[in-house]
Amino acid sequence: MSTETRKLDRVVIRFAGDSGDGMQLTGDRFTSEAAAFGNDLATQPNFPAEIRAPQGTLPGVSSFQLHFADYDILTPGDRPDVLVAMNPAALKANVVDLPDGGILIVNTDEFSKRNLTKVGYDSNPLEDDSLERFQVHKVAMATLTIGALEETGLGKKDAERAKNMFALGLLSWMYHRPTEGTERFLREKFAKKPDIAEANVLAFRAGFYYGETTEAFAVTYEVAPAKLNVGTYRQITGNTATAYGIVAAAQLSKLPVVLGTYPITPASDILHELSKHKNFDITTVQAEDEIAGIGIALGASYGGAIGVTSTSGPGIALKSETIGLGVMTELPLLVIDVQRGGPSTGLPTKTEQADLLQAMFGRNGESPVPIVAPQSPSDCFDAVVDATRIALKYRTPVLFLSDGAIANGSEPWMIPDVETLPDLTVEFATDPENFQPYSRDPETLARPWAVPGTPGLQHRIGGLEKQDITGNISYDPENHDKMVRLRQAKIDGIEVPDVVVDDPDGNAKVLVVGWGSSYGPIGAAARRVRKLGLPVAHAHLRHLNPFPKNLGDVLKSYEKVIVPEMNLGQLALLLRAKYLVDAVSYTKVQGLPFKAEELQDVLADVIKGVSA
Amino acid sequence: MTAIDIGLPGLTGVPTTDEKQTARDYKSDQEVRWCPGCGDYIVLNTMQSFLPSLGLKRENIVFVSGIGCSSRFPYYMNTYGMHSIHGRAPAIATGLAVARPDLSVWVVTGDGDALSIGGNHLIHTLRRNVNLKILLFNNRIYGLTKGQYSPTSEPGKVTKSTPIGSVDHPFNPVSLALGAEASFVGRALDSDKAGLTSVLRQAAEHRGSALVEIYQNCPIFNDGAFDVLKDADEAQRRIIHVVDGEPIRFGREGEYCVIREGFGLAVAKSADVDASDIVVHDASDLNLSFALSRLSTQDLTHTVTGVFRRADRATYDDGVRAQVDDAKAAKAADLSKLLHGKDTWTVVG
Numbered sequence: 001m002s003t004e005t006r007k008l009d010r011v012v013i014r015f016a017g018d019s020g021d022g023m024q025l026t027g028d029r030f031t032s033e034a035a036a037f038g039n040d041l042a043t044q045p046n047f048p049a050e051i052r053a054p055q056g057t058l059p060g061v062s063s064f065q066l067h068f069a070d071y072d073i074l075t076p077g078d079r080p081d082v083l084v085a086m087n088p089a090a091l092k093a094n095v096v097d098l099p100d101g102g103i104l105i106v107n108t109d110e111f112s113k114r115n116l117t118k119v120g121y122d123s124n125p126l127e128d129d130s131l132e133r134f135q136v137h138k139v140a141m142a143t144l145t146i147g148a149l150e151e152t153g154l155g156k157k158d159a160e161r162a163k164n165m166f167a168l169g170l171l172s173w174m175y176h177r178p179t180e181g182t183e184r185f186l187r188e189k190f191a192k193k194p195d196i197a198e199a200n201v202l203a204f205r206a207g208f209y210y211g212e213t214t215e216a217f218a219v220t221y222e223v224a225p226a227k228l229n230v231g232t233y234r235q236i237t238g239n240t241a242t243a244y245g246i247v248a249a250a251q252l253s254k255l256p257v258v259l260g261t262y263p264i265t266p267a268s269d270i271l272h273e274l275s276k277h278k279n280f281d282i283t284t285v286q287a288e289d290e291i292a293g294i295g296i297a298l299g300a301s302y303g304g305a306i307g308v309t310s311t312s313g314p315g316i317a318l319k320s321e322t323i324g325l326g327v328m329t330e331l332p333l334l335v336i337d338v339q340r341g342g343p344s345t346g347l348p349t350k351t352e353q354a355d356l357l358q359a360m361f362g363r364n365g366e367s368p369v370p371i372v373a374p375q376s377p378s379d380c381f382d383a384v385v386d387a388t389r390i391a392l393k394y395r396t397p398v399l400f401l402s403d404g405a406i407a408n409g410s411e412p413w414m415i416p417d418v419e420t421l422p423d424l425t426v427e428f429a430t431d432p433e434n435f436q437p438y439s440r441d442p443e444t445l446a447r448p449w450a451v452p453g454t455p456g457l458q459h460r461i462g463g464l465e466k467q468d469i470t471g472n473i474s475y476d477p478e479n480h481d482k483m484v485r486l487r488q489a490k491i492d493g494i495e496v497p498d499v500v501v502d503d504p505d506g507n508a509k510v511l512v513v514g515w516g517s518s519y520g521p522i523g524a525a526a527r528r529v530r531k532l533g534l535p536v537a538h539a540h541l542r543h544l545n546p547f548p549k550n551l552g553d554v555l556k557s558y559e560k561v562i563v564p565e566m567n568l569g570q571l572a573l574l575l576r577a578k579y580l581v582d583a584v585s586y587t588k589v590q591g592l593p594f595k596a597e598e599l600q601d602v603l604a605d606v607i608k609g610v611s612a
Numbered sequence: 613m614t615a616i617d618i619g620l621p622g623l624t625g626v627p628t629t630d631e632k633q634t635a636r637d638y639k640s641d642q643e644v645r646w647c648p649g650c651g652d653y654i655v656l657n658t659m660q661s662f663l664p665s666l667g668l669k670r671e672n673i674v675f676v677s678g679i680g681c682s683s684r685f686p687y688y689m690n691t692y693g694m695h696s697i698h699g700r701a702p703a704i705a706t707g708l709a710v711a712r713p714d715l716s717v718w719v720v721t722g723d724g725d726a727l728s729i730g731g732n733h734l735i736h737t738l739r740r741n742v743n744l745k746i747l748l749f750n751n752r753i754y755g756l757t758k759g760q761y762s763p764t765s766e767p768g769k770v771t772k773s774t775p776i777g778s779v780d781h782p783f784n785p786v787s788l789a790l791g792a793e794a795s796f797v798g799r800a801l802d803s804d805k806a807g808l809t810s811v812l813r814q815a816a817e818h819r820g821s822a823l824v825e826i827y828q829n830c831p832i833f834n835d836g837a838f839d840v841l842k843d844a845d846e847a848q849r850r851i852i853h854v855v856d857g858e859p860i861r862f863g864r865e866g867e868y869c870v871i872r873e874g875f876g877l878a879v880a881k882s883a884d885v886d887a888s889d890i891v892v893h894d895a896s897d898l899n900l901s902f903a904l905s906r907l908s909t910q911d912l913t914h915t916v917t918g919v920f921r922r923a924d925r926a927t928y929d930d931g932v933r934a935q936v937d938d939a940k941a942a943k944a945a946d947l948s949k950l951l952h953g954k955d956t957w958t959v960v961g
Contacts, residue, residue, distance in 0.1 A: 036957055038957065038959070230959050232956050232957070233957050233958070233959065234951075234956045244950065244951055247950060248947055251945065258707055258711050260703075278935055278939035279936075279942065279944070280945045280950075282936070283710060283932050283933075285710060291703065292703035292732070296703055296706050296707035296710065297707060298704055298707060299676070299704035299707025299708040299710075299711070300707040300708065302707075303707070304711070305711040322697065325696060325697050415948075415951050415952055416951070452671065452712065452715055453672050454671060456671070457671070458671055458692055459692065460642075460686050460692070460693040460694070462686070462695025462696060463696060473687065
């Protein structure tokens, strides 16, 4: 039997297994293969908060979803076209997302009675008719892997561990993926254990040959390279792009960076990444707690470095008082919040964008801070460079709101020419003549950055209210009123680019406004409804405080404004309050990104309602 | 090797000046606003008199404080200063010290600020041995909030928040600091200018964290807390002043001494013991330092002053700077190369 090859424009694959099964690595490798082949892609890992939940249980399921296509895509995909399930738990947890007719590849070796019972299967779904609406491929991956590695002399247990590479090999064959990169990767990864490297390569090949030689698979698929803009690309996650943006900001400002931070999911990878780049004059301090982390950052800023702290929502709560001190002392400070499900400990490994109002208002007193939010993994780079620009130029803490989906998701990134990056250099105060610690630049309203060690500029700052200009302690009512308004005016006056509206036909009556990681699903949904002949405009906000100057006019030029958010309507609240616009909220807080499909339906309903 | 031989290691990297300085140079133009009779005045004057002797450039000295009466200190020093938030001064000072090896960084804090709300930062700063000097003004009361008991108040203390007496057990700050692996711990009385100056000097010279506990009188909410140590006769019997390398004797004629007892130390009459049994202070011996700290009791029957511990230990800020310097020397800062990473692909038109 010859194998038929079908051409597809896009495919979504989800690898799912036990958290010890190496699903993240498998997904990463398939992603690299897709990138090397020239597809556009987007990925979304999904893993439990527990490091190793009991084996074979539902809480222990880890998955990695990959969307690759021959055109520019915006999301990791709503539903998988192909589900690889390494055990019954992975099947049970993920099969609900597989559409009818979807391809299901199952590792049958794990479907023992015991494992089935563990996740509440009364009968084996591989033997009853419960999976009949899918194209099911039952493959004894562990057995086949062990068989393939028999001659290596590797113990059964070690051999069995390579079954994820068997799965990767099989999928690589099914989708005509290049394989050299994975083999090279495995040899490098296990360079110190050549026998393990060889075993993984053999398992990978065994999976590939299994597809090729058995007649179980009648069809293979091709997804042609995407026509992306001309340039050099790499794959990047949001946390890596954030860390690289900080490195770039250090270079562009010619200042050292001091990161004061405390480990917290899903932000820790920023610390891990930055700790590798000390050669860029980057110091990372793992502090005793969240408060010390930001204290160290602020102390470093006071000393003339770029102080950075990275955390998630619970950490922001702890850092609030120090952010307030940064507002009062008017020092540059970059505060990174990789948002996760809340409140409290909430959903540490899941995504949410419910810290907007905390960032905006979560401090005592009138304590305004600029807020910048990236819209995709690679966008973190530019967004964090811009956040640093604001911090340095306006001498203020800046809140950077990433989220779990962006942090761990990845996509291709066209690597910028470093010569084109903005100049972030700032001048320290040096002239003792008429020096006043709280005098202001007439344009930016920033006060001088007068760092210790500068002769003649000795002065004292602190959290007590400052007298205008002199910075001395002042309890004067008029002065306090003036200073509160000055601090607000400084933030309100920050220069941010106008928001750009995506309305290809220019005739939309409905505007969808989003911020942060919902860019992908909103953008994809907008494309879909336009294809249905329903015009819609999309505006996505990077700057949430201050808002772009044209935002009010943009909002008022549409009949209807809809705001999808992974919270209960926080941006909608701000827009309604500031612009008196009747923005409609669409909200979901499941710890998961929006699906393009659901937003498509929401947008279509709103558009039809307006047209009717 | 003493600190002097290696040129004040605590101040290595801090630029000096040949210009003659006086205490007046260190007074800021701000009016000092502590209550009349507050011990803080004496400490401030002592500090302003002491600093000129270090010969540092004034602009390279920074005072960082938290919240409380003593934390107003930076406003009155004509140096750089930050009056920060409650308990966090050690963290902020750590960031500053890490970023700037050319600064002499001092933290001013109180018993509530350092030991209650900021306890975590204090112990971790001492553990890391960041090169900064922490002056802990201990008046055994919350002053700025008008008189609640503090983590160093005695059990049974009647205050506004404990009308029938506190049931809290107090910290011994020196024991706490030693338990946190502090490399330098000293204690002095606010009223003892010479003793305080001596401890401050040794703290400044020491490379690493130095904790100096200063018994400080609050005339409003805890007046006379340390009076028994200020009465000339009582002080003779109660204050055990220790000097590194010297036998520990006290009293007007040295009639009391410290001897070993079990796992700890005890006070004895010198006449009753063999001279060879009198403990010789060794500030590098942590066990001895800790045992000495336990001789000080909350009721001030005995109070040890001087430098309990002074030991050389790698400092955190020197360590992280060395790693950054090594990395810079080993690898050029090539941003473009970093951004490209290992796996790239090129789309051509």
